[in-house]
Amino acid sequence: MIGARISSIRAREVLDSRGNPTVACRVTLSSGASAESMVPSGASTGVHEVLELRDGGKRYGGKGVLKAVKNVNTTIARAVRGTDASKQQKIDYAMIALDGTENKSKLGANAVLAVSLAAAQALAIHRRMPLWKSLRKTFNFPKAASLPMPTMNVLNGGAHANWSLDVQECMIVPRQRNMAERVRAGAEVFHVLKALLKNSGYPTTVGDEGGFAPKLKNVEEAFMLLVKAIRKAGYRPGTDIALATDVASSEMYDKRDKKYHFKTENKVYSAKRLLQRYLEWQKAYPLILIEDPFGEDDWDSWKMALPSLSKKSLVVGDDFFVTNVKRLKRGIQEKAANAILIKPNQIGSLTETVDAITTAQKAGFAVIISHRSGETEDTTIADLAVACSAEHIKTGSLSRSDRVAKYNRLLAIEQEMGRG
Numbered sequence: 001m002i003g004a005r006i007s008s009i010r011a012r013e014v015l016d017s018r019g020n021p022t023v024a025c026r027v028t029l030s031s032g033a034s035a036e037s038m039v040p041s042g043a044s045t046g047v048h049e050v051l052e053l054r055d056g057g058k059r060y061g062g063k064g065v066l067k068a069v070k071n072v073n074t075t076i077a078r079a080v081r082g083t084d085a086s087k088q089q090k091i092d093y094a095m096i097a098l099d100g101t102e103n104k105s106k107l108g109a110n111a112v113l114a115v116s117l118a119a120a121q122a123l124a125i126h127r128r129m130p131l132w133k134s135l136r137k138t139f140n141f142p143k144a145a146s147l148p149m150p151t152m153n154v155l156n157g158g159a160h161a162n163w164s165l166d167v168q169e170c171m172i173v174p175r176q177r178n179m180a181e182r183v184r185a186g187a188e189v190f191h192v193l194k195a196l197l198k199n200s201g202y203p204t205t206v207g208d209e210g211g212f213a214p215k216l217k218n219v220e221e222a223f224m225l226l227v228k229a230i231r232k233a234g235y236r237p238g239t240d241i242a243l244a245t246d247v248a249s250s251e252m253y254d255k256r257d258k259k260y261h262f263k264t265e266n267k268v269y270s271a272k273r274l275l276q277r278y279l280e281w282q283k284a285y286p287l288i289l290i291e292d293p294f295g296e297d298d299w300d301s302w303k304m305a306l307p308s309l310s311k312k313s314l315v316v317g318d319d320f321f322v323t324n325v326k327r328l329k330r331g332i333q334e335k336a337a338n339a340i341l342i343k344p345n346q347i348g349s350l351t352e353t354v355d356a357i358t359t360a361q362k363a364g365f366a367v368i369i370s371h372r373s374g375e376t377e378d379t380t381i382a383d384l385a386v387a388c389s390a391e392h393i394k395t396g397s398l399s400r401s402d403r404v405a406k407y408n409r410l411l412a413i414e415q416e417m418g419r420g
């Protein structure tokens with residue numbers, strides 16, 4: 001493509017929403033089109049994720065990313081410069097080959113993904129297209145573009161909020177017809193919830209993903225509060241706004257006794273007993289999505305639970321699949337889940353991310369494009385969700401610019417699609 005050759009690649013160290021260093025990368029094409037990406041970072045990371053390269057030592061408590069930055073500016077830049085940015089697969093596979101490891105530990109997945117995203121963003125500018133349209137052109141997604149249903153994490157727990165709740169996320173899922181109405185409904189419930197918490201004497205400070213983090217009695221109380229807030233805001237629970245949860249149960253699984261430890265509630269569950277509790281939640285609340293109900297290597301429990309759990313909810317693998325096609329294919333074959341959470345930095349390149357998305361879609365799995373708990377102002381996931389017509393996007397609560405940036409981008413995309 002004329003003018004789309006990569007002429008320069010330049011990475012630098014910036015901060016994420018938790019104040020930790022992360023990689024930013026600017027890619028400039030021969031036409032002059034130029035864009036800068038920033039990569040996110042997780043806290044409750046899956047053991048099977050690719051490696052995020054950190055410097056160690058004293059700077060930033062060991063979390064510096066100068067090694068990853070250097071890898072971009074030297075090794076990767078030398079290999080990728082001159083490549084046509086419309087050949088995303090070629091760029092990504094060149095970096096994968098250069099790295100040569102299973103988990104991108106040589107160059108760092110944060111280095112590789114930063115280049116991968118920036119190349120796609122610069123190409124969109126070169127093509128004079130919004131990113132979602134350009135991604136569709138590059139990857140030829142089979143389904144028509146569509147706006148995802150947001151899953152909004154308004155009550156934060158687990159590792160994101162100092163274990164105020166045993167489950168990591170209690171989310172609301174506005175189901176209105178268009179994005180502007182979904183964002184409005186979400187924000188209205190968020191503010192009603194804040195008032196409810198305040199009136200009951202709970203703190204209304206927010207956790208890493210912008211949701212409230214009160215120390216509630218148990219998960220049921222969290223769901224009850226959400227239903228109350230939905231009603232009070234003038235919406236019908238289930239019909240207008242449903243519920244979702246990320247149990248993030250790998251954080252609670254103990255390999256020694258093979259049980260799930262709800263530390264805050266002081267309860268211990270076998271997988272069978274835990275499934276019973278999930279089924280009770282489904283009976284009492286409009287719970288349409290359950291993420292990581294079982295541990296990342298507890299395959300038998302996933303398989304045991306799917307037939308009953310999937311009657312009312314999407315059963316979503318996050319730490320379980322880690323956006324990895326190999327794990328996903330096993331999950332499809334063994335009937336372990338019916339949906340996948342997609343996080344580009346779990347696998348480390350756009351091409352591999354899209355591979356996971358299309359593999360999932362072919363198998364009839366639902367796709368949820370997701371942020372990380374450590375985020376930046378980069379909004380690529382909003383465009384990706386629309387481009388591949390994901391059923392859902394998970395990008396936090398209705399506060400903090402790192403979260404709201406993605407909702408604002410979805411609002412802009414709705415207008416770009418001529419639907420705003």
Ligand code: 2PG
Pocket residue numbers: 041042043044045046168209246248318370371372373374
């Ligand atoms: C998750 C994510 C995002 P983290 O578990 O789904 O909400 O958290 O980025 O900390 O892995």
Ligand code: MG
Pocket residue numbers: 246248291292318319
């Ligand atoms: Mg998760």
